[in-house]
Amino acid sequence: MPTSTLELGTSSQVEPVAAKRSNVRWLNPRLVLGLLLVIPLLLIGFIGPLLNLGDPLATDPLNSLSPIGVNGHLLGTDQNGRDLLVRMIVGLRTSLIVTVLSVAIGGSVGTAGGLMAGFYRGWVEQVIMRIVDVFLVFPAILVAIAVISFVGGSLPNLILVISLLIAPVFARVIHASTLVEVQRDFVEAARAVGDTNRRIIITHIFPNVTTPLFIELALMLGQVVLIEASLSFLGLGVPPPEPTLGNMVSTARGYMFNAPLMLVWPSILLAALVMGFNLTVDGLRDALDPRTNSAKK
Amino acid sequence: MIRFIIRRLLVTVILAFVVVTVVFLLLRLIPGDPAVAALGENATEDQLAVARQRMGLNDNIVVQYANWWGKIARFDMGDSLIDGRPVGDEIVRRLPRTFELIIAAALLALVVGLPAGLFAATRRNKLGDGIVTGFALVSLSAPLFVTGSLFVLLFGVLLKWLPTGYADPSENMGKHLLSLIMPVAALSLLLSASLIRQTRANMLEVLGQDYVRTARSKGLAQPVILRRHVLKNGLIPVAASFGIQLAALLGGTVVTEAIFNWPGISSLLVTAISRRDYTTIQGLILVIALIVLIINFLTELVYAYLNPRIRYQ
Numbered sequence: 001m002p003t004s005t006l007e008l009g010t011s012s013q014v015e016p017v018a019a020k021r022s023n024v025r026w027l028n029p030r031l032v033l034g035l036l037l038v039i040p041l042l043l044i045g046f047i048g049p050l051l052n053l054g055d056p057l058a059t060d061p062l063n064s065l066s067p068i069g070v071n072g073h074l075l076g077t078d079q080n081g082r083d084l085l086v087r088m089i090v091g092l093r094t095s096l097i098v099t100v101l102s103v104a105i106g107g108s109v110g111t112a113g114g115l116m117a118g119f120y121r122g123w124v125e126q127v128i129m130r131i132v133d134v135f136l137v138f139p140a141i142l143v144a145i146a147v148i149s150f151v152g153g154s155l156p157n158l159i160l161v162i163s164l165l166i167a168p169v170f171a172r173v174i175h176a177s178t179l180v181e182v183q184r185d186f187v188e189a190a191r192a193v194g195d196t197n198r199r200i201i202i203t204h205i206f207p208n209v210t211t212p213l214f215i216e217l218a219l220m221l222g223q224v225v226l227i228e229a230s231l232s233f234l235g236l237g238v239p240p241p242e243p244t245l246g247n248m249v250s251t252a253r254g255y256m257f258n259a260p261l262m263l264v265w266p267s268i269l270l271a272a273l274v275m276g277f278n279l280t281v282d283g284l285r286d287a288l289d290p291r292t293n294s295a296k297k
Numbered sequence: 298m299i300r301f302i303i304r305r306l307l308v309t310v311i312l313a314f315v316v317v318t319v320v321f322l323l324l325r326l327i328p329g330d331p332a333v334a335a336l337g338e339n340a341t342e343d344q345l346a347v348a349r350q351r352m353g354l355n356d357n358i359v360v361q362y363a364n365w366w367g368k369i370a371r372f373d374m375g376d377s378l379i380d381g382r383p384v385g386d387e388i389v390r391r392l393p394r395t396f397e398l399i400i401a402a403a404l405l406a407l408v409v410g411l412p413a414g415l416f417a418a419t420r421r422n423k424l425g426d427g428i429v430t431g432f433a434l435v436s437l438s439a440p441l442f443v444t445g446s447l448f449v450l451l452f453g454v455l456l457k458w459l460p461t462g463y464a465d466p467s468e469n470m471g472k473h474l475l476s477l478i479m480p481v482a483a484l485s486l487l488l489s490a491s492l493i494r495q496t497r498a499n500m501l502e503v504l505g506q507d508y509v510r511t512a513r514s515k516g517l518a519q520p521v522i523l524r525r526h527v528l529k530n531g532l533i534p535v536a537a538s539f540g541i542q543l544a545a546l547l548g549g550t551v552v553t554e555a556i557f558n559w560p561g562i563s564s565l566l567v568t569a570i571s572r573r574d575y576t577t578i579q580g581l582i583l584v585i586a587l588i589v590l591i592i593n594f595l596t597e598l599v600y601a602y603l604n605p606r607i608r609y610q
Contacts (some may be wrong), residue, residue, distance in 0.1 A: 134315060137589065137593060138589055139544055139547065141551070142551070142585060142586070147323070149570040150323045151327070151328070152328070222438070229440050230552055233555075234551065234552065235567075235570065235571055246442070252446075253449070253556075256454045260450055260454070263446055263447070270440055271435075271438050271439040274437075274439070274440065275434065275439075278434060278438050279434070
């Protein structure tokens, strides 16, 4: 699967096959390792900033660029004497807020579009899927750079633009799965007993496309972290002095000679977060996708 | 095949039309007066007037749109808001340097990714497989700007093995090649990683097919099976995704060129964004989008050539 920083992968190979519960291998090493990385980072990102750790913007010019553990700064300070650990935790929260909200919004819109396109077919499908095609031609990061450089990088703008960019990915995956599900007998049966289209989509089709949906959700979480971080790095994220992991790395590049660790910490955190999501995706695939399962035996 | 080419060409032309229109509209997305956004609150009325002229904001929007097409047809992308030089000239001057990065990174990724993926597939679940897939996972997870920055820190600043900036090939070819190493290595990491995963997954799938078992049961040697049956069928989807990844590589150059001070079109984009040089940004986005379209078109042709089923859909 293409999972580079700079374009959104579509898990087109994931097929909606109802996995037998007994065959699902939840305890596979990659899923466990992935969740062991992701869950603590989620907790740190969302709960950490509430613990009154200090002000991420508070400067302390006398202690600028201080090394690890000096004057109560556990990971040292940046060029303005701001505590790196506190800034990283707050930056992590910003990344997570953008990521979770964008994936939630983009995922919902895309899933709804994909379900409708796959169920109603005809012109609905044509309109939705052609829009999807146009969006997916260009690497998401390029479109994000193009749009954000004109509208400006604020939290709402970032979330809006990124959701718009990832919705088509969900639409394509869910559309493919819906096409398969619509053909099944229980849909026919539901029609026969007079269920409305809406009810059929919600209670009969949607529950059967959740497997590819979950895998795609996990995949996109990692991708969006990368997109948000890259935008911040390029100066298109949430504007400074507000800390983000991307702009911390970007700033640290100017102090490589004096404080190389200032670059290392946020880098490790970002890599760990994305790797956690990527491992989770791989693990979910191992657990839910019968194809890779049977290939492993 | 001809019909397929014509159909894809038509789609590409329509998309190009959409791109040109969207890029035109981008300038109108700026909240407030674009000229003020570009020059700041302190600009004098004269400066603003000049900027509006350069951005083509003075006429009614339909006339502006027509003018925009007229300019595109003449390959005129306007003048930079900052130094007043033609945007097109600067892009043409920098384009080869970006292509150099992309082509070198793509070649490196192919040389590394294909054999490594194949190697991992033939040694599934053994140590070699673990090392290769582990490398792929780490490369996919570390953001490009992180690996790039760490490269500079390690090889450029701490060890001082490699130059951290661009060296002009016409002045010093040797130094130029040295300066190429780090950006190309960083840029190719992601592509090699996804090639490894893709190749490995496809090879494993093909290795499980009946015709491979047949080949084995009729006594063909492993290398012959790999070459004749597995590689040929397994590489088709890899070729398709490679094209998509090439377009993604163009996105990757934005970060790469910024980190390694590489004077290509993508670093021009970053500079233009930070200076709010909107005419330059517009021109660059247009050029980059059109390059993506061309890459996609060529990828589809290659894919259709490799996989005849596609042509008749």
